Amino acid sequence: MLNYVLARLLTFIPTFIGVTLVSFSFIRALPGDPILVMAGERGISEERYAELAAQYGYDRPILVQYWDYLTGVLHGDLGVSFVTKRPVWDEFFSLFPATLELSICAMVFAVALGLPAVVIAAVNRGKFFDRALMSTALVGYSMPIFWWALLLIIVFSGNLQWTPVSGRIGLQYYFPDPTGFMLIDSLASGQKGAFSSAVRHLILPTIVLGTIPLAVIARQTRSAMLEVLGEDYIRTARAKGLAPARINGIHALRNALIPVVTVIELSVGTLLAGAILTETIFSWPGIGKWMVDSIFRRDYPVVQGGLLLVAVLVMVVNLIVDMLYGLINPKIRKR
Amino acid sequence: MTLLRLRNLSVEFATASGRFRAVDGIDQDVDEGEILAIVGESGSGKPVSMLAVMGLLPWTATVTADEITFDGQDLLKMEAAARRRLIGKDLAMIFQEPMSSLNPCFTVGWQIREALRIHLGMGRRERQARAVELFEQVGIPDPVKRLSAFPHQLSGGMNQRVMIAMAIACKPKLLIADEPTTALDVTIQAQILDLLTALRDETGMGLVLITHDMGVVAETAERVSVQYAGQKIEEQPVGPLFRTPHHPYTGALLDALPERATDRHLPTIPGVVPGQFDRPAGCLFSPRCKFADATCKAQVPPALGPELGRARCFHPLNTDERVAS
Numbered sequence: 195m196l197n198y199v200l201a202r203l204l205t206f207i208p209t210f211i212g213v214t215l216v217s218f219s220f221i222r223a224l225p226g227d228p229i230l231v232m233a234g235e236r237g238i239s240e241e242r243y244a245e246l247a248a249q250y251g252y253d254r255p256i257l258v259q260y261w262d263y264l265t266g267v268l269h270g271d272l273g274v275s276f277v278t279k280r281p282v283w284d285e286f287f288s289l290f291p292a293t294l295e296l297s298i299c300a301m302v303f304a305v306a307l308g309l310p311a312v313v314i315a316a317v318n319r320g321k322f323f324d325r326a327l328m329s330t331a332l333v334g335y336s337m338p339i340f341w342w343a344l345l346l347i348i349v350f351s352g353n354l355q356w357t358p359v360s361g362r363i364g365l366q367y368y369f370p371d372p373t374g375f376m377l378i379d380s381l382a383s384g385q386k387g388a389f390s391s392a393v394r395h396l397i398l399p400t401i402v403l404g405t406i407p408l409a410v411i412a413r414q415t416r417s418a419m420l421e422v423l424g425e426d427y428i429r430t431a432r433a434k435g436l437a438p439a440r441i442n443g444i445h446a447l448r449n450a451l452i453p454v455v456t457v458i459e460l461s462v463g464t465l466l467a468g469a470i471l472t473e474t475i476f477s478w479p480g481i482g483k484w485m486v487d488s489i490f491r492r493d494y495p496v497v498q499g500g501l502l503l504v505a506v507l508v509m510v511v512n513l514i515v516d517m518l519y520g521l522i523n524p525k526i527r528k529r
Numbered sequence: 530m531t532l533l534r535l536r537n538l539s540v541e542f543a544t545a546s547g548r549f550r551a552v553d554g555i556d557q558d559v560d561e562g563e564i565l566a567i568v569g570e571s572g573s574g575k576p577v578s579m580l581a582v583m584g585l586l587p588w589t590a591t592v593t594a595d596e597i598t599f600d601g602q603d604l605l606k607m608e609a610a611a612r613r614r615l616i617g618k619d620l621a622m623i624f625q626e627p628m629s630s631l632n633p634c635f636t637v638g639w640q641i642r643e644a645l646r647i648h649l650g651m652g653r654r655e656r657q658a659r660a661v662e663l664f665e666q667v668g669i670p671d672p673v674k675r676l677s678a679f680p681h682q683l684s685g686g687m688n689q690r691v692m693i694a695m696a697i698a699c700k701p702k703l704l705i706a707d708e709p710t711t712a713l714d715v716t717i718q719a720q721i722l723d724l725l726t727a728l729r730d731e732t733g734m735g736l737v738l739i740t741h742d743m744g745v746v747a748e749t750a751e752r753v754s755v756q757y758a759g760q761k762i763e764e765q766p767v768g769p770l771f772r773t774p775h776h777p778y779t780g781a782l783l784d785a786l787p788e789r790a791t792d793r794h795l796p797t798i799p800g801v802v803p804g805q806f807d808r809p810a811g812c813l814f815s816p817r818c819k820f821a822d823a824t825c826k827a828q829v830p831p832a833l834g835p836e837l838g839r840a841r842c843f844h845p846l847n848t849d850e851r852v853a854s
Contacts, residue, residue, distance in 0.1 A: 433617060523634055
């Protein structure tokens with residue numbers, strides 16, 4: 195197991211260098227000049243431009259710039275944002291908990307709703323519930339996410355006034371946020387109503403962000419369940435006189451979980467990179483919104499650093515998920 | 530005493546191209562403590578009648594019968610939950626493919642202890658002790674260690690022993706073994722058959738052995754029921770069946786045994802078991818039978834008397850037993 199983890203960590207090195215290269219060249223390939231964007235509409239004098247370019251090192255050859263960036267990264271220095279003048283590292287980790295909280299909630303929503311529904315659908319294959327669930331999943335999968343979000347806002351925030359439109363918590367609440375997770379911090383603050391406000395702010399973004407993973411889980415798990423239900427060991431379980439709920443929920447589902455974990459693994463990448471649309475629509479102060487804003491501002495250090503951190507996170511999560519496979523299915527357990 | 534009693538049992542499958550009758554009006558008795566072999570070629574529907582008894586057929590199957598009684602209880606009228614209390618406890622079954630019949634995600638010990646917990650409500654320590662005892666009974670060395678193994682870590686023969694241990698865990702009255710040795714090496718086959726016979730002697734359970742291997746039948750069985758295309762065509766105790774088969778199909782099966790071959794070429798039965806679309810009108814075996822005449826092709830033969838092994842045939846073999854023996 196340790197050898198396996200070490201081997202996997204070794205493969206991180208080329209991926210890591212590749213990501214630095216891509217993030218470095220990607221932002222420079224975009225038209226636009228960070229110094230001109232910083233100067234704003236009034237423009238900038240030639241002397242001042244040269245001065246700033248020299249200060250940020252943009253007057254030097256591109257390869258030297260990359261080398262500076264790479265050595266900086268290896269020393270743990272991701273640079274300082276042009277706009278806020280704060281280190282990228284600090285900005286990332288002050289915003290990341292918001293994204294993580296939303297991602298976790300969305301995944302929990304998708305799994306908690308998806309798995310039981312799919313087990314019932316697979317067992318009652320071809321019947322009304324199965325067909326209804328699969329059509330709903332197809333709609334959920336193909337629906338534009340921004341339209342779905344707006345629809346929910348109109349109904350639940352506008353007409354029914356059940357949920358707030360945007361943000362993470364009501365403006366009347368103010369408390370320190372040691373963890374950055376609003377659910378935990380609001381509970382810890384002890385302020386009356388703070389926690390329920392945080393929950394209500396989470397509901398719509400969670401549903402919107404969890405819809406596509408939910409639809410994918412539903413479709414993937416159903417086919418996996420159908421396959422497993424035809425296996426010999428399910429017949430054995432029936433021959434033991436077990437109740438259908440136990441056969442489907444334990445004997446079959448455990449074997450069908452592998453594709454579910456794969457779906458989760460794939461979703462985690464997109465979720466952690468920040469659900470750009472969802473965060474923008476609900477003004478959710480997370481990584482996705484931060485990255486999009488930085489791209490528009492040509493904030494080179496933020497885009498480079500943000501991409502890199504997200505990539506590393508995705509790599510780590512994938513490693514963890516690969517180890518989870520072994521826990522679920524002993525046949526692929528690494529020894 | 531009769532343990533299992535089937536009367537006029539039929540099983541039909543709904544297929545995309547219409548209904549297919551896999552079991553066609555079978556009568557079958559299994560007595561306490563006896564070893565009954567059900568033999569026939571592939572496609573004869575051998576395991577289907579027993580799967581119907583176990584309630585393990587897929588939803589596409591329709592089971593009809595005048596009577597299915599097990600140990601005095603009417604399985605036809607029984608509620609699903611009550612039947613589940615019976616199945617896996619008094620009525621157990623093992624299958625052809627031990628490797629795929631065990632759940633790959635759980636240790637073999639877990640799978641055995643599960644049966645003990647569900648049916649007998651044993652406590653944790655009691656279950657473990659009984660599981661060890663069962664592994665010793667079926668001849669698995671180092672039982673404590675093996676209990677925590679996963680199926681893929683054990684050989685096919687070991688897995689079949691695990692299946693047997695699981696099946697006899699609750700001391701069943703009847704064990705149905707569907708081709709228990711077909712997927713195993715020849716050397717292991719004999720061990721498994723010896724184990725099943727020994728367990729029968731020890732516990733007095735009835736044993737139904739479904740097989741296509743006449744060698745297995747000769748070694749193990751006491752009574753033999755020959756099935757062809759979903760019908761029972763002959764039934765005799767094992768000795769008389771091998772000496773004086775009455776149905777031409779049984780005779781042809783025995784002639785095809787390598788041990789009995791007199792020629793350089795092994796005799797075979799031409800053709801295959803009729804399927805869904807080529808079911809003959811009269812005797813089902815008539816297209817392949819060398820004795821068949823116009824009557825056989827037109828009329829369904831009735832079952833003959835017990836002295837002729839209840840053979841379904843117009844032209845039974847060895848009608849004069851004295852000549853044959």
